[in-house]
Amino acid sequence: MESPTFLSLGLLIVLLIHFASSSVPGLITRGRKRITSEPILREETPHKKSVNKHGTPTRIFIPNVFARWPWPRRIHPNYAVVKEEADAWMTSFEAFSPKAQDAYNRYLLACLAFPTASKEHVRAACDLTHVLYMFDEYSDRSTPSEVRKQKDVVMDALRNPHTPRPKGEWIGGEATRQFWELTIQNATPVSQKRFVQSMDEYLEEVVKESINKDDHRILDIKSYINARRRTGAVKPSFSIIELGFEIPDEVMSHPVIQEIVLAAIDMISFSNDIVSYNLEQRRGDELHNIVTCVMNEYHTDVNGAVLWTEDFLLGAGERFRTALAALPQWEEPLNSQVKAYCDGVGQWVRANDDWSFEGERYFGNKGLEIKENRWMSLLPKKRATEIGPVHIDSSLL
Numbered sequence: 001m002e003s004p005t006f007l008s009l010g011l012l013i014v015l016l017i018h019f020a021s022s023s024v025p026g027l028i029t030r031g032r033k034r035i036t037s038e039p040i041l042r043e044e045t046p047h048k049k050s051v052n053k054h055g056t057p058t059r060i061f062i063p064n065v066f067a068r069w070p071w072p073r074r075i076h077p078n079y080a081v082v083k084e085e086a087d088a089w090m091t092s093f094e095a096f097s098p099k100a101q102d103a104y105n106r107y108l109l110a111c112l113a114f115p116t117a118s119k120e121h122v123r124a125a126c127d128l129t130h131v132l133y134m135f136d137e138y139s140d141r142s143t144p145s146e147v148r149k150q151k152d153v154v155m156d157a158l159r160n161p162h163t164p165r166p167k168g169e170w171i172g173g174e175a176t177r178q179f180w181e182l183t184i185q186n187a188t189p190v191s192q193k194r195f196v197q198s199m200d201e202y203l204e205e206v207v208k209e210s211i212n213k214d215d216h217r218i219l220d221i222k223s224y225i226n227a228r229r230r231t232g233a234v235k236p237s238f239s240i241i242e243l244g245f246e247i248p249d250e251v252m253s254h255p256v257i258q259e260i261v262l263a264a265i266d267m268i269s270f271s272n273d274i275v276s277y278n279l280e281q282r283r284g285d286e287l288h289n290i291v292t293c294v295m296n297e298y299h300t301d302v303n304g305a306v307l308w309t310e311d312f313l314l315g316a317g318e319r320f321r322t323a324l325a326a327l328p329q330w331e332e333p334l335n336s337q338v339k340a341y342c343d344g345v346g347q348w349v350r351a352n353d354d355w356s357f358e359g360e361r362y363f364g365n366k367g368l369e370i371k372e373n374r375w376m377s378l379l380p381k382k383r384a385t386e387i388g389p390v391h392i393d394s395s396l397l
Contacts, residue, residue, distance in 0.1 A: 057302050060278055062374045063310035065271060065317065071343075071350040074115035075108075076122050083107040086126035089178075093171050095134050106133050108359050112351035113237070114344075120186050125240050127179040132233045134172050139206055140285060147210040151203040158196050187243040194252070195239035205230035209288050216287065224293045225270075229262070231288070232269040234348075241344035245337040256326050257338070263320035264345045268352045270309055270316075275356045275363075277302070279392070282379040302378070320346075364392030 076082065086107050110125035117125070135154060139147045153173035157165060161181040165173040184192055209231050212219065219227065238261060242252075251257070273290040280286040290312075294305035324342060329335055357367035363376065370376050376397045 057378065059375050059377050061303050061306055062274060062370060062376065063306065063313075064374060065267075065310055065313045066350065066353045069317070069346075069350055069353070071346045073112065073350060073354050074347070076111040076115050076117065078119050078122065079108070079111040082111060082119060082123050082126055086123060086130065089127065090130045090175075093134075093175050095171050095175070096137070106130065106359070106361075109351060109355040112354055113348045114240075115347065118186075121240075121243060124179070124183040124186070124243065125237075127183070128237065128240060131172070131176050131179050132236070134175055135203070135206070136233075138170070138172060139210060142210065144207065144210040144214050147207050151207055154203060155196075155200055158199060183243070188246050190248065191239065191242045191245060194242070194249075195236060198235040198239050201230050202233045202236055213285075213287055218287055218296045219293055221290070221293050221297050224288075224290060225266075228269050228273070228288075228290065229265050232265065232272065234265045234268050235261070238264075238345055238348065241348075242337075242341050245341065247334065247337055247341065251330065251334065251338065254328065256323050256328060257342070259323040260320060260327070260342055260345060263316045263323065264349050266316040267313055267320070267349050270313055271353060272356065274306055274309055276361075278376060278379050278397075279362055282382055284381065284383060320349075360392065362392070363397060364394035366394040366397050370397065 091101060106129050107126045110129050111122055114122045114125050131154075135150060139150060142150065150170055150172060153165075153170055154176045157173045157177040158180050161177050161184060163177070165177055187195070205227055209227065270290050277286060277289050277291045280289055281292075286292050290309050291302060291305040294300065294308045295302060298304070298308070300308070324346075327338070327342065330338060356362060357371040360367060363370050366376075379396055
């Protein structure tokens with residue numbers, strides 16, 4: 001069991017971390033002048049030569065916040081085989097047009113996030129990626145009432161994985177059912193319970209997001225951060241890490257582990273907001289994005305908002321490392337499972353960053369070039385005409 005003295009010290013450290021991170025930073029404090037109610041001065045930002053004659057940014061800066069992240073890029077050795085199998089399964093649902101189906105590599109993320117998992121385990125991660133991707137794309141094009149129905153369908157499928165879905169129902173229900181029916185064969189009861197709970201929280205927050213979008217509402221920064229920690233589906237993705245583990249709730253809810261998870265969710269969610277902002281503003285879907293919220297609240301431009309978000313991400317990285325150093329010890333085999341879970345969370349952070357530039361969703365075939373020079377051109381506005389992702393014209397970046 002964990003030492004009481006060590007536990008008290010760990011709790012104190014995490015409480016201090018949590019207190020420091022619970023209030024949303026209203027200014028940049030690490031090496032930059034603060035953002036107040038006025039835009040950042042041009043000479044203080046990295047985009048001095050990337051504005052038009054009106055002073056409006058024409059290019060977006062992508063900060064390299066994970067340059068020193070200790071987890072290296074790794075990929076599952078069965079990536080090609082798993083990708084082929086998962087892609088065939090996904091295609092069978094005909095949820096998207098062939099063009100939208102091939103718009104980007106969604107399976108690469110799972111194989112980067114689970115480089116040492118069993119083939120069955122990484123296949124579960126790939127299939128979950130598809131389920132989340134399907135719900136995300138359909139909910140983005142649906143009314144709040146339709147999103148509510150989609151959420152109910154998904155949750156019913158998770159609770160009844162052995163019951164085929166009704167004919168004529170939204171196809172996401174059967175995809176979810178098949179994914180979960182296969183996945184639970186290798187999942188412990190406690191991991192199944194936490195996955196279903198995390199999916200319910202994620203889906204419910206997306207319903208709320210849909211209402212805000214329908215009202216054209218931009219959240220204040222603090223409210224957005226609280227919402228985004230759930231709408232990114234990061235917690236359900238983390239639940240796949242623990243499929244074969246027997247980690248009890250009282251351990252998983254330990255404040256140190258919760259801080260590790262929360263810091264990682266922040267790094268993944270808000271770094272994704274930066275890389276996805278250009279595509280979202282192109283199709284008029286940028287209201288639910290930290291960049292938009294910061295621009296709106298501080299009256300700054302896109303690159304001023306990116307700098308604010310970079311500072312927030314660096315702070316999340318510090319929180320993660322501090323909490324990880326305070327991780328308590330438990331008896332075996334529980335201790336090894338907790339360490340493996342936390343290691344998997346750290347690998348997920350690296351995987352998400354690598355996939356952002358390699359998966360072609362946000363940068364087309366120029367991802368590695370943009371990863372190197374950290375700049376991209378602001379895309380012209382163009383509304384999506386069908387459900388599903390779109391190919392990026394890399395020449396515009």
